[in-house]
Amino acid sequence: MKKGSYWQRRQDSVTPEAVFRQRRQIVQALGLSAIGASVPLGVQAGLLDWLGKAPETAPRAPLHYQGSQRYGIEDALTPEDKVISHNNFYEFGTGKTDPLHYAQEFKTEPWQLVVDGEVDKPGSYSIAELINQYPLEERIYRMRCVEAWSMVIPWLGFPLSQLLEKAQPNSKARYVAFETLYDPEQMRGQRSGRVGGGINFPYVEGLRMDEAMHPLTILSLGLYGKTLPPQNGAPVRLVVPWKYGFKGIKSIVRIHLTEQQPPTTWNQLAPHEYGFYANVNPAVHHPRWSQASERRIGEGGLLSAKRIATEPFNGYGEFVADLYQGQDLRRDY
Numbered sequence: 001m002k003k004g005s006y007w008q009r010r011q012d013s014v015t016p017e018a019v020f021r022q023r024r025q026i027v028q029a030l031g032l033s034a035i036g037a038s039v040p041l042g043v044q045a046g047l048l049d050w051l052g053k054a055p056e057t058a059p060r061a062p063l064h065y066q067g068s069q070r071y072g073i074e075d076a077l078t079p080e081d082k083v084i085s086h087n088n089f090y091e092f093g094t095g096k097t098d099p100l101h102y103a104q105e106f107k108t109e110p111w112q113l114v115v116d117g118e119v120d121k122p123g124s125y126s127i128a129e130l131i132n133q134y135p136l137e138e139r140i141y142r143m144r145c146v147e148a149w150s151m152v153i154p155w156l157g158f159p160l161s162q163l164l165e166k167a168q169p170n171s172k173a174r175y176v177a178f179e180t181l182y183d184p185e186q187m188r189g190q191r192s193g194r195v196g197g198g199i200n201f202p203y204v205e206g207l208r209m210d211e212a213m214h215p216l217t218i219l220s221l222g223l224y225g226k227t228l229p230p231q232n233g234a235p236v237r238l239v240v241p242w243k244y245g246f247k248g249i250k251s252i253v254r255i256h257l258t259e260q261q262p263p264t265t266w267n268q269l270a271p272h273e274y275g276f277y278a279n280v281n282p283a284v285h286h287p288r289w290s291q292a293s294e295r296r297i298g299e300g301g302l303l304s305a306k307r308i309a310t311e312p313f314n315g316y317g318e319f320v321a322d323l324y325q326g327q328d329l330r331r332d333y
């Protein structure tokens, strides 16, 4: 990790809320409320992005945090209404707005996060215990979904390394496995293969030990100054900004240190399409689409969403490329 190469900034001068209000006024003035049927499909996504829609979401508590870091990324924040209404959370359905619609009753209290496996000091922690033990900071990170859309999100969290150090990994600990809650009664996507996209739940993810200990890897408990909404993975989720979004497992109940590389959900479902590493890489394409560029959610004009070039390691190469020295990242995709 290079020191002093990031810069700090609290927030964009124009708040997302102000932008949102403005757009609503323009839309009303133009009488555009009935947009849809007559607009070609390719144009609709960008148009809907631009118009926005006020998301109704479960109440969120403000969180205390210290400092805000961007790690070299100067992009404008994605407006909060986009961050909390365009989601991937297959436990609540495969559609981008399914999590917003179906996760609002999700119970995130009480909640216990178990840390066990190859450690000397296993434990189980409530969310309050985590917040009291580890000071939260704001991390403004790009998030690049493997589906070629992206956002810039102000997360609140703390380095995963702090929690792992407390557990005291033993000499066998080479990987870290993560597991989402399994609760079909609450999660409609876990009740049938169709709604949940054929995933074998619970959703599981994994990192190599050095990736898990990297200072950019955080456990997040909030975004935009408040606790996470359920659709973004409340009460605690992983954020690994140089990897595709699917590595950022949501609503975690267990962190398990292992000797062997753990199975991961998308790799199990389609091994030729999704690897264990899943580092953002514009030179290695998904078999069914290019990874050279991405659609930045919430940006672009009325008739076209903004497409930007995808960067190696999602723009975080100066901090993380060293982790993969000597590795062929075309094979280890």
Ligand SMILES: Nc1nc2c(c(=O)[nH]1)N[C@H]1C(S)=C(S)[C@@H](COP(=O)(O)O)O[C@H]1N2
Pocket: 083, 086, 087, 088, 089, 090, 091, 143, 144, 145, 146, 180, 203, 231, 232, 233, 244, 245, 246, 247, 248, 249, 250, 251
């Ligand atoms: N448990 C679980 N975690 C998950 C997913 C999921 O379906 N289930 N989707 C992943 C994918 S594909 C992405 S892109 C991100 C999306 O995070 P966001 O909805 O907060 O933007 O969450 C990841 N974490």
Ligand SMILES: [Mo]
Pocket: 088, 144, 145, 146, 147, 244, 245, 246
């Ligand atoms: Mo994703």
